[in-house]
Amino acid sequence: MAAIEQKKMAPRDQGAPNYKEYLHPLMVKNYGKWKYHEKVKPGVIKRVAEGGDVLWVVRAGSPRTLSVDKVRGICQIADKFCKGFLRFTSRANVEFFVDRLEDVEPLVREVRDKLGFPIGGTGNGVTNIVHTQGWMHCNLPGTDALGAVKALMDELYDEFTNERLPARVKISLSCCSINCGGQADIAVNLQHHHPPKINHNNMQICELPKVVAICPVAAIRPATVGSKNSLEVVEEKCMYCGACHGQCPSMEIRDPDTDTLSLWVGGKSANTRGGPSFMKLALWGLPNNPPRWPEVGAAVKTLLRAYKDSAKEYERMGEWIDRIGWKRFFDLTGFPFTKYHIDTYRFARTTFNTSTQVKP
Numbered sequence: 001m002a003a004i005e006q007k008k009m010a011p012r013d014q015g016a017p018n019y020k021e022y023l024h025p026l027m028v029k030n031y032g033k034w035k036y037h038e039k040v041k042p043g044v045i046k047r048v049a050e051g052g053d054v055l056w057v058v059r060a061g062s063p064r065t066l067s068v069d070k071v072r073g074i075c076q077i078a079d080k081f082c083k084g085f086l087r088f089t090s091r092a093n094v095e096f097f098v099d100r101l102e103d104v105e106p107l108v109r110e111v112r113d114k115l116g117f118p119i120g121g122t123g124n125g126v127t128n129i130v131h132t133q134g135w136m137h138c139n140l141p142g143t144d145a146l147g148a149v150k151a152l153m154d155e156l157y158d159e160f161t162n163e164r165l166p167a168r169v170k171i172s173l174s175c176c177s178i179n180c181g182g183q184a185d186i187a188v189n190l191q192h193h194h195p196p197k198i199n200h201n202n203m204q205i206c207e208l209p210k211v212v213a214i215c216p217v218a219a220i221r222p223a224t225v226g227s228k229n230s231l232e233v234v235e236e237k238c239m240y241c242g243a244c245h246g247q248c249p250s251m252e253i254r255d256p257d258t259d260t261l262s263l264w265v266g267g268k269s270a271n272t273r274g275g276p277s278f279m280k281l282a283l284w285g286l287p288n289n290p291p292r293w294p295e296v297g298a299a300v301k302t303l304l305r306a307y308k309d310s311a312k313e314y315e316r317m318g319e320w321i322d323r324i325g326w327k328r329f330f331d332l333t334g335f336p337f338t339k340y341h342i343d344t345y346r347f348a349r350t351t352f353n354t355s356t357q358v359k360p
Ligand code: SF4
Pocket: 132, 133, 134, 138, 139, 140, 141, 142, 145, 174, 175, 176, 177, 178, 179, 180, 181
């Protein structure tokens, strides 16, 4: 019956294809039957199946924005050593799958020498930074997520190729406060510092109800400006999130003179150990300073140094802060504690712990 219904359905022409069609043959053969894995060295993991099959995974960091030539180079290496099988992780690492031990080191050499990619990103180190789509796809960015990530990973290169931190450190970068980079041990987020400036001459009337509806704090209301229908923002309510700018380009929130970057710490999505947690503000007001964002690089390195010196083995960033307390955290990092670290948002009590993932 199921087969007949399947036959009647139109072929799918959208959405993700069935991933199982693209798995390495050893993965298909041993699907759900992997027994254990060993960390061979930074960037190389040996996976052993119940039946004895072995698959080596070699992880390399990519700069995420790739030329066609670079992608061809990656594919040639995969064809030579991996029967053509590789995958990109959500953090833009490239993982090559090798089923013969004698191919591991030659592959590592070719990835390093021909592609120029570092091998690493596994275990207790810094893996590649997950970042938002930025100007490549989004109309909101207040900073260049791709460029800032490249500059920051250049600074953290040695932490990617080594496993010398207390636990793994996941970093994210978001180019606006909507933060589609997500929760992370360390997150770099852009912050706006004033309400949107409205270009009343450019308002498209059909969009006005959508703009009103999208504000999470109901700070936008209809207004008549001159003889035209437009909008106004109740500034005392606005929290400068920028959501309205995504709906209407005439609600301009970005400002090169006042936008800044901030560091947030202790976020985690996994259920491991202490469970999922939201990140909290650690340092605010860093300049949005392209092309290398040196202040952000220096602050992240300061934070990693304090974490490395003080955290216990396998203690993630948030767990470390929970143990030592925020006072000690600010002492150890030297970050200033300011009035901005206190959540005075008047509806905060109603928004705490609203994710089903976060246990009260
Ligand atoms: S973080 Fe904001 S600006 Fe950046 S891609 Fe996501 S929604 Fe767009």
